[in-house]
Amino acid sequence: INSPSSMYGHTLVRMDREDQSSSKLLAYSVNFAANADPTDNELVFSYKGLSGGYPGEVSVMPYYVKTNQYQHMEYRDTWEYxxxxxxAEVDQFVRHVWELQDTAFDYFFFDENCSYRLLTMLDAASSRSDLAADFKMKAVPVDTIRALYSAGFVSREVYRPSAASVMESNAALASExxxxxxxxxxxxxxxxxxLLAGVPEESQTRVLELAYSYARYLSVKKKQANPVLRKRTLQILSARSKLPAGDVFPAPRKPEFRDDEGHGTARLSVGGGYTGEQWHGDINWRIAYHDVLDPSKGFSPGAQIEMGDFYTRVTEDGDVRLQRLTLVNVLSLSHKTRFQNPVAWTVSAGLDRFNHEGSELYSRFNLGFGRAWQLPLGLRDGKRLGSARLFALGDLTARADNQFDDGYQISAGVRAGWLWQGRLNQEMIQFRWQPAALGDDTPRRELTVEEAFNGFDNVQLRFGFSRQWASSEATNSWKLTYAWYF
Structure with missing residues (x-):
C-alpha cells in the first residue's frame, strides 16, 4: 500500500520450463508495465500513470529478477496461479510475446494496465479465452485472477511469502x-x-537468522548502501555458517484466504437516515476498491484504498444532490512490530458537505501522519479471528468554497480512533479535532461511530452515526445502508 504504482497489486505471467523439476526461479516471466521516467517523483508518477503519460511495454526477464524485486526489495507477498x-496455446503465447516486444502501448493505471494487457495476450494465445472483453472500465489485478478462475483456467495456487512476512513469522515464534x-x-x-556468549546453540541459530533478516530489512528501508551495515551483515552470516545447517523456523503459515477470495472491487449501496431535522435516502457507487469497514477477508488489515466514490442523496423535500465525491482515499494503519516501525498515514481528496442543513459542496484535501498500535485481541486457540488497533494521526485539511471566510480554510489538529476488523463485523470509532485554522477561523470537531455486519455472497449491512461541531453548534446524522459488492 505504500507504493503508488502497486497498491492495487501487479500481475505477470511466468513461463515454466518443460522439466518440472527445474527451479521456478530460473523460468522466464512476461511483464507489462509503464516505462516511467526514473527522475519523476511519486506525485508526477501518479498523475502520468492515471492520464496515460507513460508508454507501456512488454518485457521478458528471469523470474528471480521479479521475485527479488517483489519479495526482497518491496516486501510484497506473491500468489502464483x-x-x-x-x-499449442503456450507456443502461440510465446510467439505473440515475441511480436509484441519493442512495441509501445498506451498505459492507463485503471484500465489499460499490467493485468489488462496480459489478459489480451492470453486471449490471443487461446481460442477458449475472451477474458479482456469484460474489462472496459477498470482492470484490478485481483479481478483478472477471478476471471481466470471463472473461465476454468486455474489448476492450482502457490503462496510465496515476502522477506518481511518471513521475518515477522520468525519473530513471532522467537522469544522476546x-x-x-x-x-x-x-x-x-x-x-x-x-553478545552470543552463554546462549544455547539452538537459540544462537534463531537469533542469527532473525538478525540477518532484520539487517536486510534495514538495507532495503534506507535504499542506499551502508558500509557499516554491510560489514555487520557479513559478520552475522559468518557466525551463522559456523552453526549446524538447517531450518530453525517453520515456513510462514499460508494465509487463510487468498486475495482473490475477498469481496468484489466495486460497491453499490442504498440506504437512508436522519440528519439534523430531515430524513433522506442515499445511493452510493464506488468504482474501487476497499475501505476498512468492508469485509476484511482477503485484504490487508488496516489498509484502505478507495477511488471514484459517488454519494448521491435524496432529501425529504425531494431534492437530489451530490452529497460527496471521493477521488482518492488511502489509509494505512500499519502497526509497530518487533522489527518494523512504520508510519501510519492517510491522504484523500474530493468534494464534500457538512452535516448541517443548507451546506454547500466544498473541495477538500486531507493529509495525516501518525502511529497505529495493534492490540492483542481477537485471538482464540492461537488463531486470529480479527484485528484490533488504535491509531492517532496529525490531521491537516484544506477546504475551498465561498461558504468559508476568504474562500478557504486550512485547519490542523488530531485524528484518533479505534478499528476492529473481524470475520463477522467491522467497527470504527474516531474523533477529529481541528482547532487551528487559517482563512476561516471556525474550529471543527467530528465524532463518528460506524458498525458493519457482513452477510453472504458479497453483501453487508452498515450503521453509522456522526456528530459535527462548528464552533459551539452541533449537528447529528444517522444512517443505515445495505451494500452489494461485485
Missing part, C-alpha cells in the same frame, strides 16, 4: 529475549561472539 493451457538480542546484533558494534 498455475494456468491450464495446452502446449531472542528478538531483542537479534536487534542488538545488528545495531551494536560489540563483537558478535561476545
Amino acid at each position: 498455475e494456468l491450464d493451457f495446452g502446449s 529475549e531472542e528478538a531483542d538480542l537479534a536487534r542488538t546484533l545488528v545495531e551494536s558494534d560489540i563483537p558478535i561472539g561476545d
Whole structure:
C-alpha cells in the first residue's frame, strides 16, 4: 500500500520450463508495465500513470529478477496461479510475446494496465479465452485472477511469502529475549561472539537468522548502501555458517484466504437516515476498491484504498444532490512490530458537505501522519479471528468554497480512533479535532461511530452515526445502508 504504482497489486505471467523439476526461479516471466521516467517523483508518477503519460511495454526477464524485486526489495507477498493451457496455446503465447516486444502501448493505471494487457495476450494465445472483453472500465489485478478462475483456467495456487512476512513469522515464534538480542546484533558494534556468549546453540541459530533478516530489512528501508551495515551483515552470516545447517523456523503459515477470495472491487449501496431535522435516502457507487469497514477477508488489515466514490442523496423535500465525491482515499494503519516501525498515514481528496442543513459542496484535501498500535485481541486457540488497533494521526485539511471566510480554510489538529476488523463485523470509532485554522477561523470537531455486519455472497449491512461541531453548534446524522459488492 505504500507504493503508488502497486497498491492495487501487479500481475505477470511466468513461463515454466518443460522439466518440472527445474527451479521456478530460473523460468522466464512476461511483464507489462509503464516505462516511467526514473527522475519523476511519486506525485508526477501518479498523475502520468492515471492520464496515460507513460508508454507501456512488454518485457521478458528471469523470474528471480521479479521475485527479488517483489519479495526482497518491496516486501510484497506473491500468489502464483498455475494456468491450464495446452502446449499449442503456450507456443502461440510465446510467439505473440515475441511480436509484441519493442512495441509501445498506451498505459492507463485503471484500465489499460499490467493485468489488462496480459489478459489480451492470453486471449490471443487461446481460442477458449475472451477474458479482456469484460474489462472496459477498470482492470484490478485481483479481478483478472477471478476471471481466470471463472473461465476454468486455474489448476492450482502457490503462496510465496515476502522477506518481511518471513521475518515477522520468525519473530513471532522467537522469544522476546531472542528478538531483542537479534536487534542488538545488528545495531551494536560489540563483537558478535561476545553478545552470543552463554546462549544455547539452538537459540544462537534463531537469533542469527532473525538478525540477518532484520539487517536486510534495514538495507532495503534506507535504499542506499551502508558500509557499516554491510560489514555487520557479513559478520552475522559468518557466525551463522559456523552453526549446524538447517531450518530453525517453520515456513510462514499460508494465509487463510487468498486475495482473490475477498469481496468484489466495486460497491453499490442504498440506504437512508436522519440528519439534523430531515430524513433522506442515499445511493452510493464506488468504482474501487476497499475501505476498512468492508469485509476484511482477503485484504490487508488496516489498509484502505478507495477511488471514484459517488454519494448521491435524496432529501425529504425531494431534492437530489451530490452529497460527496471521493477521488482518492488511502489509509494505512500499519502497526509497530518487533522489527518494523512504520508510519501510519492517510491522504484523500474530493468534494464534500457538512452535516448541517443548507451546506454547500466544498473541495477538500486531507493529509495525516501518525502511529497505529495493534492490540492483542481477537485471538482464540492461537488463531486470529480479527484485528484490533488504535491509531492517532496529525490531521491537516484544506477546504475551498465561498461558504468559508476568504474562500478557504486550512485547519490542523488530531485524528484518533479505534478499528476492529473481524470475520463477522467491522467497527470504527474516531474523533477529529481541528482547532487551528487559517482563512476561516471556525474550529471543527467530528465524532463518528460506524458498525458493519457482513452477510453472504458479497453483501453487508452498515450503521453509522456522526456528530459535527462548528464552533459551539452541533449537528447529528444517522444512517443505515445495505451494500452489494461485485
